Amino acid sequence: xxxxxxxxxTAYILWGLFPIYFKALQGFSPLEILLQRVVWAxxxxxxxxxxxxxxxxxxxxxxxxxxxxxxxxSAILLSVNWYVYIWAVNNxxxxxxxxxYFITPLVNVLLGFLLLHERMRPIQRAAVALAxxxxxxxxxxxxxxPWIGLVIAFxxxxxxxxxxxxxxxxxxxxSLETLFLFPLAFGYLAMLAWHGQNAFLRAPAAYKWLVxxxxxxxxxxxxxxxxxxxxIPMSTLGLLQYLAPTLQLLLGVWxxxxxFGGARxxxxxxxxxxxxxxxxxxxxxxxxxxxx
Numbered sequence: 267x268x269x270x271x272x273x274x275x276t277a278y279i280l281w282g283l284f285p286i287y288f289k290a291l292q293g294f295s296p297l298e299i300l301l302q303r304v305v306w307a308x309x310x311x312x313x314x315x316x317x318x319x320x321x322x323x324x325x326x327x328x329x330x331x332x333x334x335x336x337x338x339x340s341a342i343l344l345s346v347n348w349y350v351y352i353w354a355v356n357n358x359x360x361x362x363x364x365x366x367y368f369i370t371p372l373v374n375v376l377l378g379f380l381l382l383h384e385r386m387r388p389i390q391r392a393a394v395a396l397a398x399x400x401x402x403x404x405x406x407x408x409x410x411x412p413w414i415g416l417v418i419a420f421x422x423x424x425x426x427x428x429x430x431x432x433x434x435x436x437x438x439x440x441s442l443e444t445l446f447l448f449p450l451a452f453g454y455l456a457m458l459a460w461h462g463q464n465a466f467l468r469a470p471a472a473y474k475w476l477v478x479x480x481x482x483x484x485x486x487x488x489x490x491x492x493x494x495x496x497x498i499p500m501s502t503l504g505l506l507q508y509l510a511p512t513l514q515l516l517l518g519v520w521x522x523x524x525x526f527g528g529a530r531x532x533x534x535x536x537x538x539x540x541x542x543x544x545x546x547x548x549x550x551x552x553x554x555x556x557x558x
């Protein structure tokens with residue numbers, strides 16, 4: 267239990283510190299960062315698979331068209347999530363990106379209700395309604411939808427929905443997703459290099475190593491998360507997940523000086539209240555189910 271909490275908490279803390287890493291790559295376009303991330307993540311994942319001699323699944327999965335189609339769809343959603351997040355961080359919207367990960371748990375509940383016909387308990391309905399009120403308030407104050415947070419939340423929520431019933435584990439699933447994205451990523455990077463526009467090739471050695479670090483930076487938190495999730499209850503995991511967006515929010519406000527006050531704080535407060543209601547209801551349900 268304790269080592270499981272350590273694994274999961276470390277994963278969420280690393281995800282929460284992602285803005286620092288992507289801010290360091292502001293000399294690259296968000297699209298090139300995404301493509302480099304795909305290439306180096308696949309390289310790192312293949313090293314891990316080789317060390318663990320974990321290849322048997324690869325031959326089997328190519329004979330399962332439905333599985334391949336599901337992971338092709340999840341690869342697209344993952345790339346959308348990664349791109350919007352990288353763009354948001356490098357364009358001064360760290361706070362907006364944190365909003366996306368704050369509301370993702372409630373988006374998961376909503377998607378489960380709409381697409382899987384899962385029963386939504388009354389308190390969950392209240393939490394979703396309260397979060398919707400917060401989003402509506404932010405929309406009214408800004409004059410437009412908080413699209414960054416909504417795209418991040420719905421792309422990651424939909425990705426999680428597909429992975430919920432996936433036939434592969436986290437390591438194999440991420441490897442297959444990056445394998446789908448690799449030809450497009452490598453091809454586009456090669457085209458940029460042909461036209462002399464590949465920033466990676468022109469970058470100093472230190473920046474090249476920093477870009478290459480995208481491999482372990484992408485995979486290690488996922489592996490830690492998978493190890494932790496197997497050892498601790500879902501209720502505990504559900505509370506730990508708020509570490510990542512909380513750290514992102516703090517970095518956005520205190521380190522990068524993004525505005526956060528007044529009307530914006532009211533909208534976030536409504537969403538935090540919704541998350542508190544949702545989390546407490548989940549803890550009560552977990553305790554009640556264990557009570558004789």
